[in-house]
Each structure stands twice: as C-alpha cells, then as structure tokens.
Amino acid sequence: MGTQEEKPFLNSIAIHEKQRGGDPLEDIITRYTSDRPPLILKHEYLRSDYVPTALPHRTEHIKAVGNVLATVLRPVKPSNLFIYGKTGTGKTAVCRYVFNRLSDAVSEKGFDIRFVYINCRLAGTEYRVLSELCAAAGVSVPFTGVSKGELFRRFQTAANRLNSSFVVCLDEVDALVKAFGDDLLYELTRANIGLGWVSLVGISNDLLFKEQLDPRVLSSLSEEEVVFQPYTATELADILRERARAALRPGAVGEDVIRLCAALAAAEHGDARRAIDLLRVSAEVAEREGAEKVEEQHVRRAQSLIEKGRVKEVISSLPLHSRLVLLAVYTVSRKGSETTSGTLYNTYREYCVSLGLDPLTDRRVSTLVSELDMLGIVACDLISYGRHGRTRRIKPTIPFDEVAEILGKDEALSQFLDGLS
DNA sequence: CCTCCACCGGAACTTACGGAGT
DNA sequence: ACTCCGTAAGTTCCGGTGGAGG
Structure with a gap:
C-alpha cells in the first residue's frame, strides 16, 4: 500500500x-x-528510488548526516542519528548517498564496517528486520521457525566472529515501532558485539513519533538529529x-x-x-x-x-470482507441515507447472508472501516446524536462509478450494484 | 445537571497455518 | 512425529464518551 x-x-x-x-x-x-x-532515453533516472549523483537543495543535509557518520573513518563508532521529515523530502536519498560514499571511503581504508539499509515498512516485521541484519553479517537464517532472541544471538555471534561493525539505517522506523513497540530498538542500541559496534540511523516521517518511544531508547537513539523540510x-x-x-x-x-x-x-x-x-x-x-x-x-x-x-x-488488493464493507458504504450512501456504523453493518450482514458467508463481528468491521479510512477510499468522522448515541459517519471519497466499475468485476458483488448506477 | 444511547477502540485471547529443529 | 515459533485474521470482553433529551 x-x-x-x-x-x-x-x-x-x-x-x-x-x-x-x-x-x-x-x-x-x-x-x-x-x-x-x-522521448525517454533512460527510464531508470525517472524512478523515484534512483539515487542521483547530485541531490539539489540537500547539500546542507548531506553535510549534517556526513558529519555525524564520518567518525567511521577513524574508525570510531558514530553517534546514533535520527532523521525526521515528511515523505518525499529526500531523507532516504540523502542517507543512501552518504552510505555509498562512506562505504567506499571505509573499504579504501580497509576497515570492516558494513552499511546496512533496511526499510522497516517493507520488511514488515521485527523478525524480518533481524533476518536482514543477519544477512548483512553473512549468516543465512530460516524465514520462520526461530525465535527473535535466537536470531539476535546469531547476529551477534556472527558479527563477533567477523569482528566487524555496522551502521544500520532503519527507514520508516515508525512503522516498526507502531506495530511492535521499541524493544528491538532498545536491544540494538545496546547491542554488544565484542570489539565492534552497531550504530543506528533511524528515519521517520512521523514527527510525533518520538513520543511513542521509551525515554531510554529515545535518548540513545537521538543523540543527533537532522530535520528535513518539504521541498x-x-x-x-x-x-x-x-x-x-x-x-x-x-x-x-x-x-x-x-x-x-x-x-x-x-x-x-x-x-x-x-x-x-x-x-x-x-x-x-x-x-x-x-x-x-x-x-x-x-x-x-x-x-x-x-x-x-x-x-x-x-x-483490488482488498480481501473479500473489506470489499463487502466498501461495497456497503457505497451502496448505502447511493441510496441517499447517511451511513453510520449501525446501518453499514446491517447492510454488510445482508450481503454476507445472501452470499452464504459468515459475517464478521461489528468490532471487526469497525477496524476494517478504519483501514479503509486510512487508505483514503472512505472518509470517517465521529459524531454524536446525543440520546441516540455516538457513531462514525462514513462517507465515500471516490466517485460511485469508479468504485462500481472495479467492484462490479466480481460476479458475486455485481448483483448488489444492479439498478444503482 | 444527569442519563443513557450506540457505538468507539484498547487489550487479551483464539484459531489456523506454515516452517524449523530434533 | 512432535514441539516450538511467528504471523495473520478474527473474537470476546469491557471501559469509555459527546451531547440531546429528560
């Protein structure tokens, strides 16, 4: 997504x-x-993940990040660094750029310092973040089946044996912490791997993210900070x-x-x-x-x-029940009535019954609606009808026809759309 | 001013599943 | 064959809560 x-x-x-x-x-x-x-001679230069050799209007940021990390050339463990800024402000590009340059400089000097870039949102889980760390240390680990503690131990022993150090960039680290807490960060900031060390570069596009961190983690993680303004x-x-x-x-x-x-x-x-x-x-x-x-x-x-x-x-990547909920939002609002959680749930349940499916509980549907809200395909606000309770008002954000066109491709769902467009 | 509706949303728990290790 | 582990989806339980109507 x-x-x-x-x-x-x-x-x-x-x-x-x-x-x-x-x-x-x-x-x-x-x-x-x-x-x-x-017209297009080099497609790759137009990809947003391409790291160009020059980053316009980011010289100051490159210097700032470089200043913090350059101690690797001594070689001394750099302070942990925290980078904030909204999406598309060049955080990732600057970080990768600095990593590339420093990594070259370090290997020229013959130090074994490894620069690891991990996107936490793409990795998805603490487990996969750890397994990428292990990969960087040259140990291959199973996709699943081993505990996180074991994985961490394997990383440490491998790093110990190699006698190497790591600068780890955790991109979109807020996604990781929101889903799994800051335990992993805590472990990493105090990881002890013999003569080597682990330095962290955390990147977050959520400016309020700091508040979710344990004070211990926060103080060690944001020894240094760089903030990126939007272009x-x-x-x-x-x-x-x-x-x-x-x-x-x-x-x-x-x-x-x-x-x-x-x-x-x-x-x-x-x-x-x-x-x-x-x-x-x-x-x-x-x-x-x-x-x-x-x-x-x-x-x-x-x-x-x-x-x-x-x-x-x-x-189209939504699971069946989410699509049924979405369908219900759009059909109910098409009929003109205001869509509240209650009416939505009733329509959704009718659809389930006529399809011979077990409906999910209202609680579950409530989180599905929240997810649709976050995806931006419906819009919710909390309102109170006083005596008549408090509920969410759910409004469609996309033209009915567009949604109908996509959902209608499904035979089972198209029957509920008949006579509405 | 108090009540009480119709939900919200956090947290703990359950179930199903697939892979690893032994 | 059996146990241990992580993940994902869903359920159960329950403590809130804004404000119209009493």
Whole structure:
C-alpha cells in the first residue's frame, strides 16, 4: 500500500488507444522503429528510488548526516542519528548517498564496517528486520521457525566472529515501532558485539513519533538529529529539471511542464517522489502518443491516471470482507441515507447472508472501516446524536462509478450494484 | 445537571497455518 | 512425529464518551 513502485500504466494506456482499420500494430511499430530518438532515453533516472549523483537543495543535509557518520573513518563508532521529515523530502536519498560514499571511503581504508539499509515498512516485521541484519553479517537464517532472541544471538555471534561493525539505517522506523513497540530498538542500541559496534540511523516521517518511544531508547537513539523540510515548488522544479536532463531527449520537456509538475506536487506537501512519478508518467503518456514533446495536457492526463491507478490497485488488493464493507458504504450512501456504523453493518450482514458467508463481528468491521479510512477510499468522522448515541459517519471519497466499475468485476458483488448506477 | 444511547477502540485471547529443529 | 515459533485474521470482553433529551 501507500507509495507506488513501478506500475503497468503502459497497458491501460495501450488499451484505451483507438484501433484504426488495418493492422492495429502498424502505428506502434513505425513509431518504435522510426529513426527519431525516443522521448525517454533512460527510464531508470525517472524512478523515484534512483539515487542521483547530485541531490539539489540537500547539500546542507548531506553535510549534517556526513558529519555525524564520518567518525567511521577513524574508525570510531558514530553517534546514533535520527532523521525526521515528511515523505518525499529526500531523507532516504540523502542517507543512501552518504552510505555509498562512506562505504567506499571505509573499504579504501580497509576497515570492516558494513552499511546496512533496511526499510522497516517493507520488511514488515521485527523478525524480518533481524533476518536482514543477519544477512548483512553473512549468516543465512530460516524465514520462520526461530525465535527473535535466537536470531539476535546469531547476529551477534556472527558479527563477533567477523569482528566487524555496522551502521544500520532503519527507514520508516515508525512503522516498526507502531506495530511492535521499541524493544528491538532498545536491544540494538545496546547491542554488544565484542570489539565492534552497531550504530543506528533511524528515519521517520512521523514527527510525533518520538513520543511513542521509551525515554531510554529515545535518548540513545537521538543523540543527533537532522530535520528535513518539504521541498518548495521552485526546489522541486530544480530536481525535475535535473532528472529530465538526464533521462529525456533534449528539448522533450519545456519549462512550463516542469513548473506544472512541480506545482502540482508542491500542493501535495512538496513530495519529490510524487513529482518525479508525475513527470515519468507524463513522459510515458506523451511517448505512447508519439508526441514530439511532453505537453501540459499529458501532465493532466498523467495525474488522473496515477490517481485512478492507485485507487484501482488499492481496491483490488482488498480481501473479500473489506470489499463487502466498501461495497456497503457505497451502496448505502447511493441510496441517499447517511451511513453510520449501525446501518453499514446491517447492510454488510445482508450481503454476507445472501452470499452464504459468515459475517464478521461489528468490532471487526469497525477496524476494517478504519483501514479503509486510512487508505483514503472512505472518509470517517465521529459524531454524536446525543440520546441516540455516538457513531462514525462514513462517507465515500471516490466517485460511485469508479468504485462500481472495479467492484462490479466480481460476479458475486455485481448483483448488489444492479439498478444503482 | 444527569442519563443513557450506540457505538468507539484498547487489550487479551483464539484459531489456523506454515516452517524449523530434533 | 512432535514441539516450538511467528504471523495473520478474527473474537470476546469491557471501559469509555459527546451531547440531546429528560
């Protein structure tokens, strides 16, 4: 969920393309075999996870992070470091950039200091974070079956034997702590591995995250802190200009398109990742059309494409009961009545009964609704009807047709949509 | 001012499952 | 074959709670 990796936008675009008479592939083939160089020369430079050699407007941050970690070159254990900032402010890119440089410098000097980057949200569990640590220490561990304590012990013995030290970056560490508490962080900050040491670089995009930490963990983890501010529209434009220069055919994007992408992304918290995604998809749209250059209309289309793609992706990966709940939200609100937890649950239960399914409890449905809320496909607020109780009011956030289109693909669900669109 | 509805949401517990180790 | 472990989904239990109506 959340941020998107590479998406097959290409397919959906290709399908929408009108078929003219004759060979439907002819257009495409001539386009791809023509002598004219393609719009996009280097796809990888337009991926948001690519770490460029230069990071515009982040020199100060690179210096700050570098200053803290540079003691590895002595080699002395660096202070633990905490990095805060919203999504797409360059935290990950800066961290990886510094890691790359320092890792080279360290191996030139012949020290065995290993730089490990772990994304806690992608790893998902404490167990998998630990197993990535073990992998960095050169021990392979089973996917499951061993206790966390055992895993930690294996990491320590391996590190001990190698006599090496670690700088571990825990990206999106707030996700880990929210789900599993800060025990692992506590263990790591005081890990004792013989002559070596473990330094932590925690990255969080939740600014209130600190409050969830045990004071002991907090004090040792944030010996040093660096805060990342969101990019402004002009800064985003600089970033996009860099990427476009590296990735696209010269002259393929005008200044107006860069500015537009930057402005659209800046409106959404100055998220550089979104800005770059937007530019990439815009270029892809233009490319597929055989356009000479990327125009404003391509950007607009790319934006709605990204949004639709996100919604579709999220909804179609929902488990059955969540989809039934979602369906109930949209059908009830379609009938005009206000959707409260009670009415929602009743409709949901009817659907379950007519499908021959055991309905989940209201408590469970309540958390499913919260999940849908967090995914942004419904919107909830808590209201009180006084004597008549307190409940959540659940409102749809996406046009009914779009949801109906996606949910309707399921035979079982489409029957409930009949006569509503 | 107090009551009491119709839920919310935290926490502990249960069940099912799949893999490891022995 | 059997035990131990982690994960995921779900249930049971229960202590709140904002505010219209008494």
